[in-house]
Amino acid sequence: MYIIKVKGVAKIPDYVQLRDDKFTLLAYFRVDRPDKSLDKVGLGHKADYIMNIIKDLPFGQILKLDVEQQS
Structure with missing residues (x-):
């Protein structure tokens, strides 16, 4: 899995x-609202990590992130 963080501009x-x-x-998902998106893809239990x-x-x-290796 890959993570990309994108800086918003103006109202975005x-x-x-x-x-x-x-x-x-x-x-x-927005940086300040990850919960539902992570739950939807089955990663809600890894949200804090x-x-x-x-x-x-x-x-x-x-x-590049290997979430399967994390507890």
Whole structure:
């Protein structure tokens, strides 16, 4: 899975994209409202782990993440 954090401009908020290994979009959500999107793709139980990574991830950087290895 890949995480991309995108900086919003003007009235468009900052958001996050979660993509699979084929780079297909899995989830797209605002940085401040991840809950329903993560639940929808089955990652609600990993929300704290994912959001801690997103918090420190610079805008525009793509990070490969293996959520299956995390508890």
